[in-house]
Amino acid sequence: MRNCDSLVIGGGIAGLSLAARLARHGKVVVLEGESAPGYHASGRSVAYAHFGLGERVVRTLTALSLPDLAAAGMGGKAAVARVHPALHIARADESEALETLEEVHRHFGCDYSRITGDEARAMVPVLKSGPEHCHAALVDHSALKLDTDAMLQGYLQELRHAGGAVVCGNRVTAIMRSGSEWIVEASGRSWRAACVVNAAGAWADQIAGLAGLARVGIEPRRRTVIAFAAPAKFDVRDWPFIKTVGEGFYMLPEGSGQLLASSMDQTPSEPCDAAGEELDIATAAHRIENACNIELRRINHHWAGLRSFAPDELPVVGHAAGAPGFFWYAGQGGYGFQTAPALARIGEALALGLPWPDDLAAHDLRPEIFSPARFSA
Numbered sequence: 001m002r003n004c005d006s007l008v009i010g011g012g013i014a015g016l017s018l019a020a021r022l023a024r025h026g027k028v029v030v031l032e033g034e035s036a037p038g039y040h041a042s043g044r045s046v047a048y049a050h051f052g053l054g055e056r057v058v059r060t061l062t063a064l065s066l067p068d069l070a071a072a073g074m075g076g077k078a079a080v081a082r083v084h085p086a087l088h089i090a091r092a093d094e095s096e097a098l099e100t101l102e103e104v105h106r107h108f109g110c111d112y113s114r115i116t117g118d119e120a121r122a123m124v125p126v127l128k129s130g131p132e133h134c135h136a137a138l139v140d141h142s143a144l145k146l147d148t149d150a151m152l153q154g155y156l157q158e159l160r161h162a163g164g165a166v167v168c169g170n171r172v173t174a175i176m177r178s179g180s181e182w183i184v185e186a187s188g189r190s191w192r193a194a195c196v197v198n199a200a201g202a203w204a205d206q207i208a209g210l211a212g213l214a215r216v217g218i219e220p221r222r223r224t225v226i227a228f229a230a231p232a233k234f235d236v237r238d239w240p241f242i243k244t245v246g247e248g249f250y251m252l253p254e255g256s257g258q259l260l261a262s263s264m265d266q267t268p269s270e271p272c273d274a275a276g277e278e279l280d281i282a283t284a285a286h287r288i289e290n291a292c293n294i295e296l297r298r299i300n301h302h303w304a305g306l307r308s309f310a311p312d313e314l315p316v317v318g319h320a321a322g323a324p325g326f327f328w329y330a331g332q333g334g335y336g337f338q339t340a341p342a343l344a345r346i347g348e349a350l351a352l353g354l355p356w357p358d359d360l361a362a363h364d365l366r367p368e369i370f371s372p373a374r375f376s377a
Contacts, residue, residue: 001190001192002189002190002192004028004191004192004193005027005028005193005194006022006028006193006194006195006196006197007031007182007184007191007195007196008029008031008197008199008329009172009197009198010032010200010203011030011031011032011034011036011168012038012040012042012043013038013042013151013152013155013332013336013337014042014201014329014332014336015037015199015329016037016152016155016156016159016166017340017341017344018197018343018344018347018351019159019164020155020156020164021344021345021347021348022164022197022347022351022352023158023163023164024162024348025348028162028165029164029167030159030165030166031167031172031191032169033186034168034169035169036168037168038148038149038152040202040273040305040306041201041202041305041306041307041308042148042152043148043152043305044274044303044305045305045334046225047145047147047148047151048084048086048143048146049062049081049143049144049146049338050062050086050338051063051105051110052086052101052245053334055313057365058314058333058335058339059104060363061315061335061339061342062339063108063363064359064360065339065342066144068341069341079150080147080150080151080154083141083143083144083145085139085142085241086143086243087120087124087139087240087241087242088101088137088139088140088243088245089117089120089127089134089242090134090136090137090138090244091133091135094246095136097245098114098136098138101138105138105140110140110141110142112141113138113139113141114136114137114138115136116136117129117133117134117137119137120134120137123139123239124240124242125293126234127242127291127292127293128292133291139240144338145252146337146338151337155340167186169187171186171187172184172185172186172207172210173185173187173210175212177323181194182196182325184196195326195327195351196211196325196326197329197351198328198329198330199329199330200330201220201271201332202218202220202272202306204218204308204316204330204331205217208320208328211320211323211326213320213326216316216328216372218309218331219268219309219311220270220308221266221268221269221306221307221308221309222265222268222274222277222305222306223264223265223266223304223305223306223307224265224280224281224304225260225262225302225303225304226262226276226281226299227254227259227299227300227302228258228259228298228300229257229259229300230256230257231293235256235257236253236256236257236258236259237253237255237256239252239253240252247264248263248264249263249284249287249291250262250264251288251292258300261284261288263280263283263284265280265284266307267280269306271306272306274304275304276302277304281299281302285299308332309331310375311375313331314331314369314370315329315339315343316328316330316370316371317329317343317350318367318370318373319350319351321372321373321376327347327350327351328372345357345360346360346367350367350370
């Protein structure tokens with residue numbers, strides 16, 4: 001029997017970011033079912049910190065996380081982000097959505113500009129003109145391209161420096177209560193801990209089921225990304241991250257000669273090792289060709305990951321009702337990386353019963369917003 005204070009199930013950005021903070025207070029072990037941390041959604045994310053997704057809570061978490069993300073490095077480690085503008089484009093009939101997005105940027109004090117379609121095309125020459133394409137746009141000059149591997153490794157190093165550990169290739173098979181503690185069986189090993197953190201992403205409801213607890217309704221949704229050659233006459237390295245304000249696509253440069261794109265699909269899926277499907281790949285290619293003067297002759301590569309959402313699409317953070325020590329940390333959707341610093345502080349406070357951070361309270365973020373109890377009320 002191996003003992004620790006907190007046993008975190010799941011080695012993605014959720015599990016590692018929270019584990020790094022919990023390790024400041026006691027012995028922490030992270031159990032990861034795959035051969036390496038970040039194998040599933042975290043390792044397949046095109047992570048970009050911007051205000052073009054989510055609603056008030058998610059955007060506030062993003063705003064509170066940006067100072068940490070933009071710092072030279074996390075805990076003295078390598079830098080995890082670089083400034084790379086985001087260009088939010090809108091058709092003529094999406095002017096209201098663009099105005100709403102502008103108000104969001106104004107509220108959070110972003111360095112942004114509202115520009116015309118022609119000005120957007122000066123930045124990205126392949127964008128088609130006309131009211132049905134890029135009619136107007138907003139540029140977030142301070143958006144961040146995140147280095148997902150650097151973030152994962154930074155949290156991993158912080159965890160290990162505090163005496164914690166990650167054990168890979170250990171898939172959880174049973175969870176049971178033993179007095180005031182929990183016993184977790186994983187790949188033939190037994191672990192005992194006062195607190196079990198359910199940071200299992202797409203598998204979070206299954207983990208709750210193993211503990212005999214009610215599920216909260218976590219829904220994994222597949223998102224597909226395609227990679228293709230940029231038009232030969234352009235060096236795309238300085239192109240912004242491009243995203244439609246409504247249904248459509250996002251596109252961003254990957255080096256000097258390649259572009260990545262997605263139709264922002266959200267297809268419900270069972271928890272699995274996700275892969276891109278032909279329809280999703282074709283939809284992404286079609287939307288790029290429809291909005292841009294790009295003839296997409298060949299897709300060099302494609303992949304998919306599962307983004308996990310609670311029914312209200314907000315994070316689930318808190319102890320399970322009637323099960324002291326079983327702690328939910330799930331439902332981070334497609335914004336796990338850009339909200340990781342702030343959300344990990346929330347997890348730390350709620351898991352250990354620490355004072356609620358003043359900056360969270362000042363932004364009207366309260367524990368009940370994140371509590372799993374909201375789904376049983």
